[in-house]
Amino acid sequence: MSLITRLTTQSDSFERTLRALLAFDASQDESIERATADILRDVQARGDEAVLDYTRRFDRVAAPGIAALEIERGEWLAALIALPGEQRRALETAAERVRVYHDHQRAQTWTYTEADGTVLGQKITPLDRVGLYVPGGKAAYPSSVLMNAVPAKVAGVEEVIMVTPTPDGVRNPMVLAAAAIGGVDRVWGIGGAQAVAALAYGTQTLAAVDKIVGPGNAYVAAAKRRVFGTVGIDMIAGPSEILIIADGTTPADWIAMDLFSQAEHDEMAQAILLCPSAGYLDEVEAAIGRLLPSMPRADIIRSSLAQRGALILVRDLAEACAIANNIAPEHLEISTADPQRWADEIRHAGAIFLGRYSSEALGDYCAGPNHVLPTSRTARFSSPLGVYDFQKRSSLIQVSQAGAQTLGRVAATLAYGEGLQAHAASAEYRLDKPDLKS
Amino acid sequence: MSLITRLTTQSDSFERTLRALLAFDASQDESIERATADILRDVQARGDEAVLDYTRRFDRVAAPGIAALEIERGEWLAALIALPGEQRRALETAAERVRVYHDHQRAQTWTYTEADGTVLGQKITPLDRVGLYVPGGKAAYPSSVLMNAVPAKVAGVEEVIMVTPTPDGVRNPMVLAAAAIGGVDRVWGIGGAQAVAALAYGTQTLAAVDKIVGPGNAYVAAAKRRVFGTVGIDMIAGPSEILIIADGTTPADWIAMDLFSQAEHDEMAQAILLCPSAGYLDEVEAAIGRLLPSMPRADIIRSSLAQRGALILVRDLAEACAIANNIAPEHLEISTADPQRWADEIRHAGAIFLGRYSSEALGDYCAGPNHVLPTSRTARFSSPLGVYDFQKRSSLIQVSQAGAQTLGRVAATLAYGEGLQAHAASAEYRLDKPDLKS
Numbered sequence: 001m002s003l004i005t006r007l008t009t010q011s012d013s014f015e016r017t018l019r020a021l022l023a024f025d026a027s028q029d030e031s032i033e034r035a036t037a038d039i040l041r042d043v044q045a046r047g048d049e050a051v052l053d054y055t056r057r058f059d060r061v062a063a064p065g066i067a068a069l070e071i072e073r074g075e076w077l078a079a080l081i082a083l084p085g086e087q088r089r090a091l092e093t094a095a096e097r098v099r100v101y102h103d104h105q106r107a108q109t110w111t112y113t114e115a116d117g118t119v120l121g122q123k124i125t126p127l128d129r130v131g132l133y134v135p136g137g138k139a140a141y142p143s144s145v146l147m148n149a150v151p152a153k154v155a156g157v158e159e160v161i162m163v164t165p166t167p168d169g170v171r172n173p174m175v176l177a178a179a180a181i182g183g184v185d186r187v188w189g190i191g192g193a194q195a196v197a198a199l200a201y202g203t204q205t206l207a208a209v210d211k212i213v214g215p216g217n218a219y220v221a222a223a224k225r226r227v228f229g230t231v232g233i234d235m236i237a238g239p240s241e242i243l244i245i246a247d248g249t250t251p252a253d254w255i256a257m258d259l260f261s262q263a264e265h266d267e268m269a270q271a272i273l274l275c276p277s278a279g280y281l282d283e284v285e286a287a288i289g290r291l292l293p294s295m296p297r298a299d300i301i302r303s304s305l306a307q308r309g310a311l312i313l314v315r316d317l318a319e320a321c322a323i324a325n326n327i328a329p330e331h332l333e334i335s336t337a338d339p340q341r342w343a344d345e346i347r348h349a350g351a352i353f354l355g356r357y358s359s360e361a362l363g364d365y366c367a368g369p370n371h372v373l374p375t376s377r378t379a380r381f382s383s384p385l386g387v388y389d390f391q392k393r394s395s396l397i398q399v400s401q402a403g404a405q406t407l408g409r410v411a412a413t414l415a416y417g418e419g420l421q422a423h424a425a426s427a428e429y430r431l432d433k434p435d436l437k438s
Numbered sequence: 439m440s441l442i443t444r445l446t447t448q449s450d451s452f453e454r455t456l457r458a459l460l461a462f463d464a465s466q467d468e469s470i471e472r473a474t475a476d477i478l479r480d481v482q483a484r485g486d487e488a489v490l491d492y493t494r495r496f497d498r499v500a501a502p503g504i505a506a507l508e509i510e511r512g513e514w515l516a517a518l519i520a521l522p523g524e525q526r527r528a529l530e531t532a533a534e535r536v537r538v539y540h541d542h543q544r545a546q547t548w549t550y551t552e553a554d555g556t557v558l559g560q561k562i563t564p565l566d567r568v569g570l571y572v573p574g575g576k577a578a579y580p581s582s583v584l585m586n587a588v589p590a591k592v593a594g595v596e597e598v599i600m601v602t603p604t605p606d607g608v609r610n611p612m613v614l615a616a617a618a619i620g621g622v623d624r625v626w627g628i629g630g631a632q633a634v635a636a637l638a639y640g641t642q643t644l645a646a647v648d649k650i651v652g653p654g655n656a657y658v659a660a661a662k663r664r665v666f667g668t669v670g671i672d673m674i675a676g677p678s679e680i681l682i683i684a685d686g687t688t689p690a691d692w693i694a695m696d697l698f699s700q701a702e703h704d705e706m707a708q709a710i711l712l713c714p715s716a717g718y719l720d721e722v723e724a725a726i727g728r729l730l731p732s733m734p735r736a737d738i739i740r741s742s743l744a745q746r747g748a749l750i751l752v753r754d755l756a757e758a759c760a761i762a763n764n765i766a767p768e769h770l771e772i773s774t775a776d777p778q779r780w781a782d783e784i785r786h787a788g789a790i791f792l793g794r795y796s797s798e799a800l801g802d803y804c805a806g807p808n809h810v811l812p813t814s815r816t817a818r819f820s821s822p823l824g825v826y827d828f829q830k831r832s833s834l835i836q837v838s839q840a841g842a843q844t845l846g847r848v849a850a851t852l853a854y855g856e857g858l859q860a861h862a863a864s865a866e867y868r869l870d871k872p873d874l875k876s
Contacts, residue, residue, distance in 0.1 A: 086851055087851060087852075087855055090847075090848045090851035090852050090855075091852065093848050094848060094852060101558055104548060104550065104559075104560070105560070110542060112542065118805075119792075120539055120805065120806050120807060121542075122542070122543070122807075122822075122824075123781075123784075123790065125785045125786070127818065127819050128785070128786075128818065141856050142852070142855065142856070143852055143856065174855060174856075210818040210819045211819045229674070229814070229816065231819065232816075232819035232820060236667070251867070253867060254864070254867045254868070257860060257863050257864040257867055258864050260860035260863075260864070261858070261860040261861045261863075261864040263860070264858060264859070264860040264861070265858075295859060295860055295863075296857075296859045297858075297859065297860065301860065339836065340836075343561075343834070346561075346832070347563050347566070348563070348566075348830075348832075349832045350832065350833065351832060351833035351834075351835060352561065352832050352833065352834055352835070353835045353836075353837075354557075354834065354835065354836035355836050355837070356868075357837045357838065357839055357841070357842035357868050358835050358836055358837040358842075359837075359842075359846075359864045359865055359867075359868060360864070361849050361850075361853060361861040361862070361864040361865040362835070362837055362842070362845045362846065362849050362865060363833070363835050364849070364853075364861060365848065365849040365852045365853065365861075365865075366845055366848045366849050366852065367556075367558065367835045367837065367845060368558050368835075369558060369560070369833035369834075369835055370833065373833070374830075376667070378667065378670075379830065379832070380565065380566065380648040380670075380830075381565050381648045381649045381669065381670035381830060382670060382830055383830045383831040383832075384560075384831060384832075384833050386560075386831070388826070392786075392812075392817070392818075392819060392820055392821045393821035393822060393824070394784070394786075394787045394788065394789060394790050394817070394821075394822075395788065395789035395790065395801070395807035395808065395811075395822050396781070396789075396790055396792065396807075397789060397790070397791050397792065397796050397800070397801050397805045397806075397807055398777065398778075398791075398792035398793050398796055399791075399793070399795045399796040399797075399800055399805065400795065401795050403795065404795035404796075404797075404800070407800045407804055407805060408797075408800065409528075410528045410531050410532060410803065410804045411799050411800050411802070411803040411804050412799075413524055413525055413528035414525075414528050414529065414532060414580070414581055414803045414804065415799060415802075415803065417525055417528075417580065417612060418579050418580070418581065418612075419734075420699070420702060420703075420735075421702070421733060421734050421735065422695060422698035422699040422701070422702040422733055422735065422739065423699045423702070423799040423802060423803075424799070425695050425698070425699075425733075426692070426695040426696050426698070426699040426797045426798070426799040427797055427799045427800060427803075429689070429691060429692045429695055429797070430692070430794075430795050430797060
């Protein structure tokens with residue numbers, strides 16, 4: 001098998017081949033669906049006891065009661081103090097930069113007053129309580145704690161409740177340190193569908209939350225999908241993707257490593273390069289071959305690039321932008337001279353990295369924008385996680401006595417047209433009445 | 439059976455009784471789920487032919503080809519011209535007011551530049567193409583066409599594709615006129631799960647959309663739930679609800695009619711009044727008894743009020759606000775003196791109507807704010823339909839050569855901590871390198 005597929009847009013089969021490469025089967029496993037539904041029902045019925053039972057069974061953690069599963073703030077602070085200084089400073093720098101960026105996303109209540117005194121607007125309020133799922137084991141990323149917790153706190157959420165499984169009782173100190181830095185309010189050492197159920201429905205001990213965010217395995221994803229409606233959820237993420245548009249002037253090693261940084265996530269991750277120079281694509285392919293053996297996660301990278309990667313020869317950068325808009329990638333690097341010119345052409349992407357110094361890795365950790373981004377073409381209709389996911393809006397409608405006269409007639413006409421006479425009467429009752437001084 | 443349940447917060451059983459009253463079983467019907475899944479699969483496989491078959495079977499409309507199911511713009515304009523002048527003016531006034539209000543919701547691209555030249559921001563773009571479902575038959579509301587189409591066009595959506603079933607070939611002229619006024623781009627006379635499938639997957643003739651909005655029956659709701667992820671969807675609405683907080687100074691007839699205007703929607707609709715005066719609750723109950731027989735939809739109203747309505751005696755208006763926050767109603771009327779004082783206490787509601795002249799009916803049709811609102815307590819975490827549902831965001835990250843030095847070290851430290859060496863190397867490659875003038 002070749003290291004990575006080579007394609008050219010000039011080929012008749014290009015569209016078909018690209019579609020096959022992008023295809024990703026997100027179909028749900030029936031046995032996981034059933035098991036998850038059972039766990040949700042059980043936690044809804046039995047509460048704390050069910051959570052304790054599943055935690056004993058799946059995480060091999062026996063606790064005398066649910067309270068023993070809470071991880072106290074003292075332990076997070078100890079984890080933070082025990083971190084090597086450089087790591088602690090890096091986490092704090094990242095958290096601060098994420099905070100500053102997300103501050104720009106905070107929406108404000110607005111109103112306007114019409115000539116007759118009617119006031120219209122929209123009130124912005126934060127969610128009361130949010131659950132943050134953090135996977136256990138190797139996929140426990142402290143950066144992910146920051147990217148989920150910081151926007152919630154910037155939005156003004158009073159309580160951010162983190163849950164994270166501790167298989168065999170092992171607690172991840174980097175994750176606990178990130179909870180301390182990110183402003184998390186409470187941490188519970190529980191995971192899986194049982195933790196999602198506890199957050200969504202509440203138990204005797206855990207208060208129900210209003211929204212659940214954060215990544216998780218197939219059971220967690222299935223549970224989030226099922227509790228949606230009772231609580232809000234973030235998007236269910238597919239495999240991570242990068243699309244790079246290069247003009248051929250960035251060092252080939254840099255681009256090869258950027259492709260690796262996506263491919264090393266997992267074998268289903270997707271890394272694609274678009275460039276109008278065949279010679280440059282040769283250079284990048286050679287760099288891939290040269291650099292790959294030195295990577296600790298070489299096996300994952302090799303498999304991801306071979307199965308889902310591609311180096312694509314395009315006619316020109318305008319064609320590259322058109323393909324990018326069709327793919328709507330999670331991450332888009334525009335590694336060219338005058339990157340703004342091409343960024344202006346992009347309509348659909350989770351995050352756009354402009355210029356040769358803007359490697360995706362900077363965005364993953366500390367540039368400031370969120371690393372929770374829409375995957376699998378959903379950037380066509382959805383956005384990075386942000387403060388707006390932790391705020392919601394209420395319409396404000398204060399109609400003056402004068403306003404009720406004009407609006408009441410319009411509303412009554414339309415209500416009669418729709419056969420809703422009580423609506424019409426409700427509007428008409430306010431017509432030609434003395435001002436009640438309200 | 440009494441006309442409407444009377445409750446008092448002083449009763450020990452109040453919390454339990456209220457919870458039972460609010461409970462709404464949103465569980466999904468298995469046979470509908472299966473039928474919907476079959477239709478979706480078939481339309482995905484056979485495209486136009488499948489849509490034609492289902493339209494023939496369910497709507498009893500036989501068309502020689504899919505093109506014959508398009509309702510041409512000429513027909514909408516004819517419907518508009520044929521409207522009585524008062525109705526046309528009312529629709530146009532409503533559309534213009536909705537447009538002006540929603541203009542305030544349009545987000546703008548923003549960026550900021552850091553001291554080292556790094557530029558961060560967020561780019562705002564509209565969705566390319568949106569599908570708007572409009573139910574057929576009696577539940578076809580022109581106001582709903584406006585409330586869905588106008589925000590999409592304000593957001594800058596290029597193509598708004600409306601679908602609406604035409605059972606036995608009957609087309610609703612009010613709905614077509616609203617399409618013309620609302621800026622809809624194309625209309626297809628198709629409905630049900632087959633229309634949702636055609637919009638989500640595209641067919642040989644219909645282009646796939648990026649998001650589907652609008653109300654529909656149980657099949658449409660099931661289909662929307664299933665295509666979510668392939669396209670965006672709006673919320674799946676539960677029964678409509680109104681909660682009124684009154685201080686007892688609004689004419690009792692007005693409040694009774696406001697309760698009716700919610701209850702007349704359907705038997706599952708919910709209308710609740712909170713007031714600290716038992717005498718006033720008596721007055722409203724008497725008004726309900728007196729006014730009900732004159733209502734054309736008296737049977738629906740009677741059933742809705744008896745099953746799901748309540749008049750609740752509260753200790754004071756502060757307690758009423760606390761209950762409102764717990765219920766998180768779709769519509770909240772604050773029918774009191776100094777309504778702003780109490781509105782300030784409200785954290786969760788779809789729309790807040792302030793003062794005695796602000797009847798919900800005005801908001802349903804023409805005040806300006808959207809009438810598509812979060813139901814079933816989802817106002818705790820979600821918002822009215824708005825321009826923001828038709829725009830999405832892309833993060834912008836342009837790191838300068840100097841910025842890559844500081845950010846690269848932070849990112850590399852965190853990446854090593856997470857065991858992601860390619861991420862670290864990708865950041866480190868940009869360290870201490872000459873400026874490539876990008």
